[in-house]
Amino acid sequence: MSYDAVIIGSGPNGLAAAITLAQQGLRVLVIEARATPGGGLRTQSLTLPGFKHDVCSAIHPLAQASPFFRSLALTTEEVEWITPPISLAHPLDDGTAVGVAPSLAETAEGLERDAGRWRRLFAPLVDRWPAFIDDLLAPLHLPRHPLLFGAYAPLLAAPATWLARLWFQDERTRALFAGMAAHSLLPLERPPSAGVGLLLTLLAQSVGWPVAEGGSQRIADALVRRLQRLGGDVVCGWEVTDFAELPPARAYLFDTAPKGLLRIMGERLPSGYRRQLERFRYNPGVFKIDWALERPIPWRAKLCHQAATVHVGGTLEEIAASERAVWRGKCPERPFVLLAQQSLFDPTRAPAGKHVAWAYCHVPHGSTVDMTEAVERQIERFAPGFRDCILARATRCAAEMEAYNPNYVGGDINAGVQDLFQHFTRPALSLTPYRTPLKGVYLCSSSTPPGGGVHGMCGYYAAQTVLKDWNALG
Structure with a gap:
């Protein structure tokens, strides 16, 4: 089956990119390596039965404040x-x-x-x-x-x-x-x-x-349900190891760290861009x-x-x-x-x-x-x-x-150093940081602006870049 867009990774940015594209009537597939979607938005029983623990992100001011989440207007039935x-x-x-x-x-x-x-x-x-x-x-x-x-x-x-x-x-x-x-x-x-x-x-x-009442997983579940209501598909348990295994699509958006993009794309990426990703600094x-x-x-x-x-x-x-x-x-x-x-x-x-x-x-x-x-x-x-x-x-x-989670390179939960230089060059020096040199291949993770946190804005802006590119092509 072919899609308009395939998103690799179901963290908040991957799901934000998918929803933004699906809102335009596009056919979208999200692929997640783990058994459940969410990336840093997972809640599991890590200690004893009956105890629910947030695996990574736990407190969510950015989810309340970000323009993407505000536009969704999640109801109390979706997230309390x-x-x-x-x-x-x-x-x-x-x-x-x-x-x-x-x-x-x-x-x-x-x-x-x-x-x-x-x-x-x-x-x-x-x-x-x-x-x-x-x-x-x-x-x-x-x-x-x-x-x-x-x-x-x-x-x-x-x-x-x-x-x-x-x-x-x-x-x-x-x-x-x-x-x-x-x-x-x-x-x-x-x-x-x-x-x-x-x-x-x-x-x-x-x-x-x-x-979020019940755990951070509730936020991911709400985003998945919103995407599915828009006609998007989510497949879990599929760890993408090579670009060749992905279904046909007009655009591919990677909710991964630069290290993950390098692993999946390999020599397909131009050497100069590869070197920039290899020099990307992690926290x-x-x-x-x-x-x-x-x-x-x-x-x-x-x-x-x-x-x-x-x-x-x-x-x-x-x-x-x-x-x-x-x-x-x-x-x-x-x-x-x-x-x-x-x-x-x-x-x-x-x-x-x-x-x-x-x-x-x-x-x-x-x-x-x-x-x-x-x-x-x-x-x-x-x-x-x-x-x-x-x-x-x-x-x-x-x-x-x-x-x-391979996106936490070296245990870095913020997807890369955000000092004055790298804040504006995530993941490489470019006026359009979400676009890679390969036509139709984009990065939408927290390794792009505005950086880490559960706000979805990296995915939102990556999806806007996709739409802008398509409009330019007519």
Whole structure:
């Protein structure tokens, strides 16, 4: 059977590309190597029966905010979003915590002497967040809202340590911003780590940091059902190893890392383009832990019980040192830990009275080191008695993350370094990053702009490139 478009990979970007094309009445096939679709949007029983664990992505502000997801207007029957009262909590050694609420006013109230500075920094963004997000989650272009975007461009391109120390007076606020910026997987002294911190903090105060009831798999399932209603096909359990095995189509879109595209296309790609893909730089990896818990995590700070996401890492200096060590090829003794406790707000995740928790820390690229002890020691530091709550755990080192999903090259869940240079050259130096030199072959993964996260915009823009090419041909 022939198709208008074949998409290899069913992550959020592959499904976004498929839906965008199917909305134009095109016949689309999505091919997935695993038994279920979703890529980073999978939920499985990793520990004990009845405990549902998000395999990769767990918290979804970008899915709430991105233009693609907003255009879908998923109903509550498709995905039930649960937004905790606190978007993010950051515990400190004095037994307190600082946090970000889904409200600028409420967040500022908790920041004491930095309250005014916080309002001045974020009020223009929160007031006009859709305009800002639409410009930010896009490939290189002339901003649609140049005054707003231009005013923040220097801060977006800055190192997080510089912005935190310049703008905030209180060490608590600096620590809070450092945790946000550490999602960049960059050393916090390197630009544009501040941009990631600004984006995530903006989302925390506008759409919140929600979880999907029942698990992240529900998002993938909703996208698949939407695609099928548009006439698209999804085939799972088919690992594409060579381009020759694919059915005839006008366009092929790869929701893969550059390494995956190279593996499947081989010598068909021109040598110059191949060399660019081979030089594509990947981030450090992650070490992931999922826990089945007897009871909730016993945080000392009350604020941590109101958030599904907790940043465990202490001060700005500690978090910066942890991320710096990873880039130097060392596993930090005190890693910065990103933790989610979905079952506090979604009782479907665990048997009655029980709980789940999800966490990862950054480690050197391809690491095989078991970071369980270091991660649990960090959590115990702010939640004494945490280990007594553990019924079972499941872990994956960085190398095992790649074995599970080849798109996580070396355990990199962000599909490539996003520094100032590679942010605009993902995956190669080109004005049309989704188009390869081969006619009808495109890349639509997070290795293209705007980069990692569950937003679907890489797939959306890749599909728009396909449509533009076809229109040009008449």
